[in-house]
Amino acid sequence: MAATSRLASCLPALLCAGCGGWQSALQPGGEQAGHLKVLIQLFTIVCGIVWLLVMLVLAAGLWRRHSGTPTGAAAERRSARLVGAATAASVLVIIGLTLASYVATHGLAAAGADPLVIRVRGSQWWWEVTYMDPSPDRTFLTANEIHVPVGRPIRVELAASDVIHSFWAPNLAGKQDLIPGRDNALSFTVDQPGLYREQCAEFCGLQHAHMAMLIVAEPAASFDAWRDGQIAEPPAPNDAEQAAGRLVFTGKACAACHTVRGTPAAGTLGPDLTHVGSRRTIAAGMLPTTRGSLAAWIADPQTIKPGNNMPMVPLTADELNALAAYLASLK
Amino acid sequence: MSPDSLPPDIRDTDLAPDVLEPELERTWRTPRGLIGALSTVDHKIIGRRYLVTAFIFLAMGGVLAMLMRLQLARPENRVLPPDLYDQVFTMHGANMMFLFAVPVMEAVAVYLVPLMVGTRNVAFPRLNAFSYWMYLAGGFTLWTAFALDMGPDVGWFAYVPLSGPEYGSGKRADIWAQMITFTEVSAMAVAVEIVVTVLKQRAPGMSLDRIPLFVWSMLVTSFLIIMAMPAIMVASTSLILDRLVGTHFFNPAEGGDVLLWQHLFWFFGHPEVYIVFLPAVGMVSTIIATFTRRPTFGYLALVMALIATGILAFGLWVHHMFATGLPRLGESFFTASSMSIAIPAGVQIFCWLATLWLGRPVYRTPLLFVLAFFVTFVIGGLTGVMVASVPLDTQVHDTYFVVAHFHYVLIGGAVFPLLGAIYYWYPKIVGRMMSERLGRWVVGLLAIGFNLTFFPMHLLGLHGMTRRVYTYQVEMGWGGLNLFVSLSAVLLACGFALFFFDAIRSSWIGEPAGDDPWGGPTLEWSTTSPPPPYNFRHIPIVRSGQPLWDDTETLTVAAGLRVDRRELVVSSVAEALPEAREASPANSIWPLWAAIASTVMLISSIFSPWAVVWGAVPIAVALIGWFWPKGTPEDEA
Numbered sequence: 001m002a003a004t005s006r007l008a009s010c011l012p013a014l015l016c017a018g019c020g021g022w023q024s025a026l027q028p029g030g031e032q033a034g035h036l037k038v039l040i041q042l043f044t045i046v047c048g049i050v051w052l053l054v055m056l057v058l059a060a061g062l063w064r065r066h067s068g069t070p071t072g073a074a075a076e077r078r079s080a081r082l083v084g085a086a087t088a089a090s091v092l093v094i095i096g097l098t099l100a101s102y103v104a105t106h107g108l109a110a111a112g113a114d115p116l117v118i119r120v121r122g123s124q125w126w127w128e129v130t131y132m133d134p135s136p137d138r139t140f141l142t143a144n145e146i147h148v149p150v151g152r153p154i155r156v157e158l159a160a161s162d163v164i165h166s167f168w169a170p171n172l173a174g175k176q177d178l179i180p181g182r183d184n185a186l187s188f189t190v191d192q193p194g195l196y197r198e199q200c201a202e203f204c205g206l207q208h209a210h211m212a213m214l215i216v217a218e219p220a221a222s223f224d225a226w227r228d229g230q231i232a233e234p235p236a237p238n239d240a241e242q243a244a245g246r247l248v249f250t251g252k253a254c255a256a257c258h259t260v261r262g263t264p265a266a267g268t269l270g271p272d273l274t275h276v277g278s279r280r281t282i283a284a285g286m287l288p289t290t291r292g293s294l295a296a297w298i299a300d301p302q303t304i305k306p307g308n309n310m311p312m313v314p315l316t317a318d319e320l321n322a323l324a325a326y327l328a329s330l331k
Numbered sequence: 332m333s334p335d336s337l338p339p340d341i342r343d344t345d346l347a348p349d350v351l352e353p354e355l356e357r358t359w360r361t362p363r364g365l366i367g368a369l370s371t372v373d374h375k376i377i378g379r380r381y382l383v384t385a386f387i388f389l390a391m392g393g394v395l396a397m398l399m400r401l402q403l404a405r406p407e408n409r410v411l412p413p414d415l416y417d418q419v420f421t422m423h424g425a426n427m428m429f430l431f432a433v434p435v436m437e438a439v440a441v442y443l444v445p446l447m448v449g450t451r452n453v454a455f456p457r458l459n460a461f462s463y464w465m466y467l468a469g470g471f472t473l474w475t476a477f478a479l480d481m482g483p484d485v486g487w488f489a490y491v492p493l494s495g496p497e498y499g500s501g502k503r504a505d506i507w508a509q510m511i512t513f514t515e516v517s518a519m520a521v522a523v524e525i526v527v528t529v530l531k532q533r534a535p536g537m538s539l540d541r542i543p544l545f546v547w548s549m550l551v552t553s554f555l556i557i558m559a560m561p562a563i564m565v566a567s568t569s570l571i572l573d574r575l576v577g578t579h580f581f582n583p584a585e586g587g588d589v590l591l592w593q594h595l596f597w598f599f600g601h602p603e604v605y606i607v608f609l610p611a612v613g614m615v616s617t618i619i620a621t622f623t624r625r626p627t628f629g630y631l632a633l634v635m636a637l638i639a640t641g642i643l644a645f646g647l648w649v650h651h652m653f654a655t656g657l658p659r660l661g662e663s664f665f666t667a668s669s670m671s672i673a674i675p676a677g678v679q680i681f682c683w684l685a686t687l688w689l690g691r692p693v694y695r696t697p698l699l700f701v702l703a704f705f706v707t708f709v710i711g712g713l714t715g716v717m718v719a720s721v722p723l724d725t726q727v728h729d730t731y732f733v734v735a736h737f738h739y740v741l742i743g744g745a746v747f748p749l750l751g752a753i754y755y756w757y758p759k760i761v762g763r764m765m766s767e768r769l770g771r772w773v774v775g776l777l778a779i780g781f782n783l784t785f786f787p788m789h790l791l792g793l794h795g796m797t798r799r800v801y802t803y804q805v806e807m808g809w810g811g812l813n814l815f816v817s818l819s820a821v822l823l824a825c826g827f828a829l830f831f832f833d834a835i836r837s838s839w840i841g842e843p844a845g846d847d848p849w850g851g852p853t854l855e856w857s858t859t860s861p862p863p864p865y866n867f868r869h870i871p872i873v874r875s876g877q878p879l880w881d882d883t884e885t886l887t888v889a890a891g892l893r894v895d896r897r898e899l900v901v902s903s904v905a906e907a908l909p910e911a912r913e914a915s916p917a918n919s920i921w922p923l924w925a926a927i928a929s930t931v932m933l934i935s936s937i938f939s940p941w942a943v944v945w946g947a948v949p950i951a952v953a954l955i956g957w958f959w960p961k962g963t964p965e966d967e968a
Contacts, residue, residue: 082685174724
């Protein structure tokens with residue numbers, strides 16, 4: 001727990017550092033994304049040179065004095081040789097790039113030993129996350145945020161519950177689709193601790209734009225502490241308002257779709273909210289988790305994220321306040 | 332056919348030129364009035380309608396693009412709600428691919444191929460009329476649905492299960508699927524006409540090695556259409572069946588397969604890119620030859636490159652599916668095949684460069700479009716090499732990098748040559764020149780506006796911006812580049828607006844063109860501008876690849892065709908030796924009735940499977956009317 005709060009205290013700094021770079025193929029945070037960045041650079045340089053050469057030949061051809069153009073069979077033959085040579089050169093470039101691509105594929109395929117297995121299930125428009133463990137009582141369910149230890153291979157197993165989605169955390173690896181009726185997996189290792197963003201890359205309907213989550217990469221010790229915290233049931237309400245909020249949660253429609261372990265609420269249509277207060281964002285990466293944003297979201301989910309599956313549940317102002325306080329306390 | 336047995340058998344050899352032309356005019360003309368306009372089978376009138384309609388769809392699709400740029404100009408913008416945005420990007424893609432890009436290339440071919448090969452009409456002219464009405468009905472259906480807030484919202488690729496019965500609400504996905512049926516029927520019809528026209532109706536002497544490069548490119552394109560489009564029709568029909576009568580082609584819970592859709596769609600979808608690009612190869616080759624005053628360098632190499640591209644186009648559809656988790660060996664194969672298509676593209680570029688080096692360029696608007704094509708298309712081709720690599724593609728697939736890539740290929744690679752071709756052939760079609768001064772402005776605005784609009788999208792993609800998002804959050808840091816892109820798009824839109832202005836204005840006050848304003852080498856420049864209904868007074872005899880340059884005196888002509896009925900020369904496939912005189916069908920209103928009957932059936936079948944049953948009756952009636960002998964001279968043949 002101490003480690004988690006230490007991390008939380010440096011979160012603002014991390015958030016700022018992440019601006020514009022926490023979802024980028026050009027700022028790798030791990031081995032695989034690093035390989036891919038090198039490959040992107042290689043292709044860009046080679047293609048850039050080819051483009052420049054073509055433009056130079058074009059410009060030279062247009063600017064030369066055409067009055068003294070040698071014509072006739074000799075000029076034609078020379079051009080034929082040059083076209084042949086240029087074609088041969090492009091064949092060589094293509095073969096080189098194909099080999100580079102092949103080598104890169106092999107580098108990525110080499111999976112590390114003893115990976116941490118995380119199951120990710122895509123739904124319209126959020127992510128269900130299951131941390132697997134050999135002992136069933138250490139397997140747990142969460143949503144819309146992943147924590148990973150730095151340096152340990154991660155294997156993300158991908159499934160979809162409705163339509164096709166795609167898991168893309170460009171700082172960590174290339175994308176992989178989540179397809180109904182198929183099992184896909186993605187392996188990567190994170191080198192740099194930090195906050196990365198993952199976003200659905202396959203068009204999946206109305207709120208495709210708002211189907212993201214944060215990936216928190218942290219040292220093994222903080223990760224273990226976080227995991228222990230997630231396995232545990234959330235703390236009981238420690239004031240009257242939170243207790244009232246818990247009553248609202250279990251008594252109203254909330255519990256039909258959401259689970260909070262340790263309470264009667266056991267719905268599975270929406271994200272598991274057992275430790276929702278410990279997550280950095282709500283609504284699949286849309287809003288920072290605060291009491292205020294929780295209240296705003298519950299009061300009117302359809303204005304914030306039009307078309308999403310959460311209905312507006314009529315609540316009094318007091319009920320809303322209490323509910324937001326309770327959810328924010330689920331650390 | 333026995334040539335000399337029919338009594339009222341007036342031949343062109345029997346008549347003096349001043350009598351011959353009115354006689355030909357009488358036989359081939361389109362009658363005045365509404366009925367005449369609706370029943371014409373003249374390839375020039377139908378081609379012109381196709382062109383105008385396709386350019387109207389281009390303008391409408393462009394408006395949709397500007398709406399998207401308006402929405403994306405700022406983060407968390409609320410100009411377009413997500414539901415409307417999804418319809419807008421789906422309409423933009425479907426409209427541009429199915430109602431503009433493919434039809435406009437076929438339109439140019441319908442108008443020009445018969446003129447370039449020296450014949451009097453396309454093969455199957457009534458099918459040609461039918462294909463236009465079907466195309467018009469398909470476009471009308473799609474846009475009417477959009478106007479009624481029933482526009483498809485599942486992307487132009489309509490992936491299942493999002494477009495399937497469970498998640499695709501209302502009739503939106505059905506509209507998309509049925510629009511496919513309309514446009515593919517029309518595209519396939521035109522493709523068949525072009526193939527037969529090119530293979531069997533070439534002027535005597537136009538052997539395979541004398542066919543103009545644009546005609547070659549349309550021949551290869553037409554074969555691509557014939558082989559690729561059935562895949563999408565199978566896919567869209569299966570989708571309608573899944574949605575309407577509960578089949579489970581794409582439902583994994585009932586033994587169907589989600590990825591089957593993607594295989595079928597991209598088996599069509601990738602050749603589709605070459606269906607749009609190969610005609611542009613023909614246009615570029617034609618323009619470069621005329622404006623360097625020499626034949627295109629490497630005719631044989633260019634023809635081989637066209638054919639090679641056409642064949643390879645069918646071997647790389649999987650590179651649209653690199654993120655779906657297919658086996659690695661297969662992925663490596665498709666990387667190699669996708670990259671290898673850069674080789675014929677390279678051969679084309681090198682041959683054009685050699686032509687420019689060896690010739691004496693004349694910088695008129697069409698050639699300027701070709702230069703803009705070089706600068707932009709080569710970038711698009713090279714980013715194509717990048718996305719062909721599986722590992723690299725997993726980072727850029729479904730991001731704005733790919734949006735940039737394919738706009739470089741489709742606008743830089745196909746629309747720039749197309750507009751160059753319009754400036755080039757406009758005088759032939761309209762009889763007046765487009766403005767050279769405005770044309771230079773159009774090229775400049777489009778080339779600069781395009782690159783400023785689309786180049787930054789490469790960076791947005793690498794920085795994580797995914798496609799088909801209706802908005803993005805402030806903290807993503809994409810706001811600056813997106814605003815820049817949206818402002819640049821205004822420049823691009825101005826370029827297109829100026830093009831439309833020039834095209835409309837020149838039809839009124841453009842300088843009269845004369846038969847051959849550019850000194851072009853191919854047969855279409857040997858007749859008047861615009862050509863008469865019968866195209867050529869006599870069918871020319873071709874003795875070189877550049878008949879108008881090499882036969883400096885007058886073209887030799889073939890004679891002996893009847894003038895009292897529509898008749899043209901059928902020639903052998905390889906050598907174009909004349910084989911027979913063949914009657915060419917006269918005007919008929921029945922193709923329109925057949926198209927109306929088909930439209931009623933196809934649209935009704937969105938709502939009830941029984942429409943296929945009762946809807947078949949009017950179609951059968953229309954087809955019987957179409958083929959019923961009417962005692963015209965053409966029926967004798």
